[in-house]
Amino acid sequence: MRIGEAASAAGLTAKTIRFYEGRGLLPTAERAANGYRDYALDTVSRLDFIRRSRMAGLTLAQIRDILTIRDAGGTPCAHVRDVLARQLTDLDCQIAELIALRATVARYHAGAEAADPESCDPERICSYL
Amino acid sequence: MRIGEAASAAGLTAKTIRFYEGRGLLPTAERAANGYRDYALDTVSRLDFIRRSRMAGLTLAQIRDILTIRDAGGTPCAHVRDVLARQLTDLDCQIAELIALRATVARYHAGAEAADPESCDPERICSYL
DNA sequence: CTGCACCTTCCCCTAAGGTGGAAGGTCAAG
């Protein structure tokens, strides 16, 4: 199948597939006589795997590492477990940071709601920040 | 004061101050006879304001807008209130997305923890994703 | 023959907030 078919089968664009190839997520594609990339059917499931992994928030580099293990004949299970565990702690960290930031902003906002615009100190740029 | 002094007084680098000037967060600096930027004392409090606003998650463009209102002689209070309100809803949105993502990853991870590496399906790249 | 849809490579662009380095000017101390 040609790149456009593979792309629409996987819900991506041809551009994205070439980009993934450049990033090492897809092996160098076979070429037809005219130079067009020629993909086997299982490329679509590989692209699906990439799409699912992206939705889990994995970076292309993390996905590439998993695929590399698979391509080398290994079972990436243990590695995937580690990646997912790290992803969980990363997410917890990001969520905690955002919640702390939200609290700060909420405090500023409450101050801004309560204050009288007339009492604005001309010496400060804005008393609420 | 020269740019290096202003930078260390505000806890920034000289590079960053020039960058802020380029982005319109600082007025075009006065120049000494030798061409060096020459800052008044209140520049430090302006830089402090920028730093505080950055810590509240405001973008440089948002901060620039607030400063522009102030520089035009206005009181940015009302605008700041709007910006903070929008920032709050943005943060809530981001937090909700991250929590949903975390749930997805947690599900995958639980599956990966429970599974037997030997039962790995060689046809799939990884059954956990 | 001409269109049209598809493919190829190549390079530039995006958002955000800076950082790094090159080439050169300025000034005080030793």
Place this chain on the structure above:
DNA sequence: CTTGACCTTCCACCTTAGGGGAAGGTGCAG
């Protein structure tokens, strides 16, 4: 006179995941 610490401008680069579009090749239908 030289060294070193400043300063100047300008240009390039970093992160991530692609998108836009040029210039040109391929293949089928009308």
